[in-house]
Amino acid sequence: xxxxRITVVERAQLAMMLEVCAFPKPxxxxxxxxxxxxFLEHFLASAILARPALEEAQTGKGRIGEIxxxxxRDTNSHGGGNTHFGAFILLIPLVYGKDIPGALAAxxxxxxxxxxxxxxxxxxxxxxxxxSDELDVHDPHALTVIRQRDMTLMDIMQHSAANDMVAREWVxxxxxxxxxxxLLKELGPGRGSIVRMxxxxxxxELDTFVIKKHxxxxxxxxxxxARDVLDGRRSVENLDEEYIRRGINPGSIADIxxxxxxxxxxxxxxxxx
Amino acid sequence: xxxxRITVVERAQLAMMLEVCAFPKPxxxxxxxxxxxxFLEHFLASAILARPALEEAQTGKGRIGEIxxxxxRDTNSHGGGNTHFGAFILLIPLVYGKDIPGALAAxxxxxxxxxxxxxxxxxxxxxxxxxSDELDVHDPHALTVIRQRDMTLMDIMQHSAANDMVAREWVxxxxxxxxxxxLLKELGPGRGSIVRMxxxxxxxELDTFVIKKHxxxxxxxxxxxARDVLDGRRSVENLDEEYIRRGINPGSIADIxxxxxxxxxxxxxxxxx
Numbered sequence: 001x002x003x004x005r006i007t008v009v010e011r012a013q014l015a016m017m018l019e020v021c022a023f024p025k026p027x028x029x030x031x032x033x034x035x036x037x038x039f040l041e042h043f044l045a046s047a048i049l050a051r052p053a054l055e056e057a058q059t060g061k062g063r064i065g066e067i068x069x070x071x072x073r074d075t076n077s078h079g080g081g082n083t084h085f086g087a088f089i090l091l092i093p094l095v096y097g098k099d100i101p102g103a104l105a106a107x108x109x110x111x112x113x114x115x116x117x118x119x120x121x122x123x124x125x126x127x128x129x130x131x132s133d134e135l136d137v138h139d140p141h142a143l144t145v146i147r148q149r150d151m152t153l154m155d156i157m158q159h160s161a162a163n164d165m166v167a168r169e170w171v172x173x174x175x176x177x178x179x180x181x182x183l184l185k186e187l188g189p190g191r192g193s194i195v196r197m198x199x200x201x202x203x204x205e206l207d208t209f210v211i212k213k214h215x216x217x218x219x220x221x222x223x224x225x226a227r228d229v230l231d232g233r234r235s236v237e238n239l240d241e242e243y244i245r246r247g248i249n250p251g252s253i254a255d256i257x258x259x260x261x262x263x264x265x266x267x268x269x270x271x272x273x
Numbered sequence: 274x275x276x277x278r279i280t281v282v283e284r285a286q287l288a289m290m291l292e293v294c295a296f297p298k299p300x301x302x303x304x305x306x307x308x309x310x311x312f313l314e315h316f317l318a319s320a321i322l323a324r325p326a327l328e329e330a331q332t333g334k335g336r337i338g339e340i341x342x343x344x345x346r347d348t349n350s351h352g353g354g355n356t357h358f359g360a361f362i363l364l365i366p367l368v369y370g371k372d373i374p375g376a377l378a379a380x381x382x383x384x385x386x387x388x389x390x391x392x393x394x395x396x397x398x399x400x401x402x403x404x405s406d407e408l409d410v411h412d413p414h415a416l417t418v419i420r421q422r423d424m425t426l427m428d429i430m431q432h433s434a435a436n437d438m439v440a441r442e443w444v445x446x447x448x449x450x451x452x453x454x455x456l457l458k459e460l461g462p463g464r465g466s467i468v469r470m471x472x473x474x475x476x477x478e479l480d481t482f483v484i485k486k487h488x489x490x491x492x493x494x495x496x497x498x499a500r501d502v503l504d505g506r507r508s509v510e511n512l513d514e515e516y517i518r519r520g521i522n523p524g525s526i527a528d529i530x531x532x533x534x535x536x537x538x539x540x541x542x543x544x545x546x
Binding site: 005006010013014017018021031039040041044045047048049051074079080191271272 | 278279283286287290291294304312313314317318320321322324347352353464544545
């Protein structure tokens with residue numbers, strides 16, 4: 001799939017599709033597992049319905065915050081809840097700027113209008129945030145704080161980076177996205193490399209979505225369990241079963257995996273073999 | 274998914290996605306099974322990459338044959354072989370005309386330029402045709418015959434209708450497409466209805482793709498086995514395993530199922546429940 005006829009928009013959609021189909025991914029919706037209210041088909045519908053917002057991003061014009069809001073709005077028409085909010089935070093700048101340097105240039109230009117649009121998008125989702133946060137998305141006061149302090153969307157991401165690894169990508173130059181893409185290229189062609197890359201990130205980084213939902217101890221346990229799988233001490237199927245049962249879904253690393261696939265596809269990595 | 278914001282293009286893409294994910298479908302690629310060279314991801318990539326051709330169809334302008342050729346060209350960039358050729362023969366007119374009456378009006382206006390473009394599209398695929406046919410797509414002489422007789426694309430479909438149930442839809446007013454959509458609405462909301470509808474068509478119609486690949490006796494066996502499943506005498510999983518092993522994939526009925534989902538979604542049927 002290194003075909004030159006593939007646009008950056010299609011590359012982003014293929015990345016979303018390939019990530020959710022990859023299996024078995026411990027705890028996440030994949031080809032083998034649904035959650036009661038969120039199915040494989042919800043993620044795939046979201047990948048299809050994101051097209052207009054991704055095309056808006058592809059023009060390299062318009063406001064990043066507003067385009068993220070459009071992506072959330074257009075993919076909210078299914079009943080599967082939040083599917084790709086974190087992925088859009090990464091993909092919209094990447095499609096806007098075409099690659100990581102371009103994305104960094106684009107996010108550096110965000111202003112408070114982007115921050116406000118982003119908070120409105122956030123409010124449309126059911127994404128968790130620590131409720132003690134003065135920028136809590138469910139608190140109408142947050143928009144006042146943003147306006148008073150003239151915070152840009154980059155400021156919001158800096159504020160969130162400590163507790164959110166997706167926001168951290170904006171601040172650290174898409175470091176994990178870059179690492180995931182390099183891993184895919186090292187691991188070689190074929191969709192099987194996606195699962196291996198996912199497990200490698202899971203074995204080295206605490207998933208901040210797991211921390212928000214279950215606490216840091218469970219996230220640490222997740223990291224160690226992924227190491228056991230990579231070292232052959234435990235089967236990935238066994239870990240997957242346990243996490244599905246306990247509702248432990250490393251969703252933030254999944255978002256970064258999508259961005260990594262997008263970058264790797266653009267650099268010649270192929271999911272076919 | 275009866276949202277008014279969904280365009281006919283997105284509806285067609287969702288129909289392709291929902292059909293291939295539905296499981297278990299005896300013998301076909303689905304959520305549980307790949308074929309050695311054709312994966313679930315190939316079908317989903319094809320659904321994503323068909324967008325420009327479907328958008329061309331949505332304008333209701335241009336030549337049907339040429340648009341089918343574009344759909345095949347744009348989805349040929351993956352290595353999974355033919356995935357949706359039969360589906361495009363149905364979906365392109367349906368998106369062009371929005372519904373079945375509109376599609377019938379559109380295909381009635383095809384001419385020999387559509388027939389020639391269609392044959393060029395056919396030549397890009399590896400779809401089977403009886404080799405004794407004087408209009409065999411692999412025979413360069415076929416284009417001469419089309420020009421000499423000034424055959425329209427509708428004439429080609431009439432010629433093919435005896436041996437190809439997808440072509441037959443053009444001739445019989447999309448009768449099976451209509452029946453599949455009505456079945457979905459009778460069976461009620463939820464993706465599970467797709468499998469039941471698929472089995473119901475399989476239990477009453479000989480799949481012409483199976484006939485071309487394995488002969489009419491195997492197609493008749495397929496029909497009777499589907500009845501056994503519907504009547505509870507055999508499990509669908511058991512039938513699926515046998516067909517995967519024997520390479521019996523009822524691909525033409527799958528194409529019609531996609532068209533039926535497209536129609537049903539437009540008439541308020543929902544895949545969610």
